Amino acid sequence: MANRRFLIISDVHANMEALSAVLRAVSRRRYDKAICLGDLVGYGANPDGVVSRLRKIPRMVIVRGNHDKVAAGLASPENFNAAAKRSAEWTASKLSKENLAFLRRLPQGPVELGEGITICHGTMVDEDAYLFSDYDAYEIFKCCAFDVCFFGHSHYPCAFKQAGGSIEFIQLRGESHELILEKGARILINPGSVGQPRDRNPLASFGEYYPDSRRFVLKRVSYAMEKARMKIIKAGLPENLGNRLLAGT
Numbered sequence: 551m552a553n554r555r556f557l558i559i560s561d562v563h564a565n566m567e568a569l570s571a572v573l574r575a576v577s578r579r580r581y582d583k584a585i586c587l588g589d590l591v592g593y594g595a596n597p598d599g600v601v602s603r604l605r606k607i608p609r610m611v612i613v614r615g616n617h618d619k620v621a622a623g624l625a626s627p628e629n630f631n632a633a634a635k636r637s638a639e640w641t642a643s644k645l646s647k648e649n650l651a652f653l654r655r656l657p658q659g660p661v662e663l664g665e666g667i668t669i670c671h672g673t674m675v676d677e678d679a680y681l682f683s684d685y686d687a688y689e690i691f692k693c694c695a696f697d698v699c700f701f702g703h704s705h706y707p708c709a710f711k712q713a714g715g716s717i718e719f720i721q722l723r724g725e726s727h728e729l730i731l732e733k734g735a736r737i738l739i740n741p742g743s744v745g746q747p748r749d750r751n752p753l754a755s756f757g758e759y760y761p762d763s764r765r766f767v768l769k770r771v772s773y774a775m776e777k778a779r780m781k782i783i784k785a786g787l788p789e790n791l792g793n794r795l796l797a798g799t
């Protein structure tokens with residue numbers, strides 16, 4: 551039986567230290583597909599390096615995030631707080647022409663990958679909306695056709711599973727958390743954030759999905775977060791964008 555493996559990452563947010571740690575942790579594995587759920591840039595100190603690194607990953611599929619859109623000049627930062635706004639302006643000034651053009655061309659989610667698998671940044675209905683509650687999930691299950699949907703944006707590793715008539719919220723906790731999707735069930739999965747985790751666990755978060763056995767594994771890895779924090783501060787970006795990395799908030 552085939553045992554294909556997908557790498558799922560999201561919300562790297564220009565954090566080169568976190569991205570490098572994740573890619574190091576998986577360097578011995580071959581992925582049949584690599585999936586990035588948007589927000590490659592914003593907040594962190596290495597937007598250009600991170601985009602260049604992500605562009606080199608083989609078999610990669612990416613959907614854009616709200617920070618990518620703003621950095622690329624496709625959306626205004628009117629809904630951003632002051633720190634995010636400042637970071638978006640700084641990010642745009644640091645991106646090479648090629649990487650800026652790459653961000654501009656990123657597709658808007660949802661993107662269907664076949665076999666009932668869909669990816670998006672916020673939700674399948676609105677790329678900028680947050681999916682936090684089972685009520686939000688219910689709306690998506692009701693209106694959209696999919697078996698497995700990977701989403702990002704909230705930076706919170708979790709899943710919503712629909713089996714029969716009920717929706718179960720699953721917190722994905724610990725350094726490794728496995729989910730198996732039984733026959734007939736549908737699921738929305740957030741692999742958490744590589745570069746700015748917000749679940750009070752500062753470790754970089756990502757996932758692996760095995761489509762042949764419908765198995766998802768959430769993983770966490772440590773990275774040089776103090777270095778990432780200092781780079782943000784030295785770049786003159788708001789200090790809290792660095793400090794929050796240590797707290798995972």
Ligand SMILES: [Fe+2]
Pocket residue numbers: 561563589615617703704705
């Ligand atoms: Fe994000």
